[in-house]
Amino acid sequence: MKLTVFQFEGTPEELDASQVLHELTQSHNGGSTVVRTSAQTNPIRDGLPLHIPGVPDEGQDIVRALLQNSPASELFVKFMRKTTSWNNVVVRGIKRKTAQPGAPLDYSRYLRLRKQGSPFGGFAYVYPEFSKINLRLNYTNAQLSDLNITTARTLTTGHREYRVSVDLKGDESLAEALRLAKLAYDAT
Numbered sequence: 001m002k003l004t005v006f007q008f009e010g011t012p013e014e015l016d017a018s019q020v021l022h023e024l025t026q027s028h029n030g031g032s033t034v035v036r037t038s039a040q041t042n043p044i045r046d047g048l049p050l051h052i053p054g055v056p057d058e059g060q061d062i063v064r065a066l067l068q069n070s071p072a073s074e075l076f077v078k079f080m081r082k083t084t085s086w087n088n089v090v091v092r093g094i095k096r097k098t099a100q101p102g103a104p105l106d107y108s109r110y111l112r113l114r115k116q117g118s119p120f121g122g123f124a125y126v127y128p129e130f131s132k133i134n135l136r137l138n139y140t141n142a143q144l145s146d147l148n149i150t151t152a153r154t155l156t157t158g159h160r161e162y163r164v165s166v167d168l169k170g171d172e173s174l175a176e177a178l179r180l181a182k183l184a185y186d187a188t
Contacts, residue, residue, distance in 0.1 A: 048073055052128075054084030054091035059107030063128050066108070072131035075168040079133065083124065083181050088116040113181075115188050121161075123184040131168040133177045136184045138163045151176045
């Protein structure tokens with residue numbers, strides 16, 4: 001199989017008037033598909049990008065629906081865009097204990113951000129509906145204070161390795177969540 005991809009830029013009128021483009025997109029052997037895109041690489045719908053960074057296709061609709069109710073969906077998308085740009089980061093839904101073999105992952109509650117190849121679990125568990133980030137850090141309030149982190153809180157319940165949580169509420173909480181996520185990523 002041979003696949004050839006061309007990308008052309010221009011106004012819709014210029015592209016429609018181009019004889020060369022017309023000849024290239026006419027099917028001679030096999031098929032061709034013409035996809036029109038806007039100058040924006042990820043168009044916006046309902047205040048959210050059409051593609052939530054890092055989220056697999058099977059979870060896109062569910063996560064978008066959860067973000068509709070989020071108090072800080074834009075901050076959540078920024079967090080996802082940055083963390084999923086790091087080397088080997090993958091986003092996964094959760095396999096429920098009651099799931100049948102071959103069932104798709106569940107994206108309806110939270111997502112796991114994981115460094116592929118790491119023997120550890122996720123470095124962050126993120127809750128789109130609440131724009132909440134739980135990190136694989138077992139820090140105390142004193143340790144957070146030493147790092148000049150003011151928007152995170154320590155958790156007293158749940159898995160002992162995931163004891164730091166940040167609610168995204170503004171630019172400061174986003175910056176601190178990213179700093180802490182990088183620490184958790186580097187430790188896994």
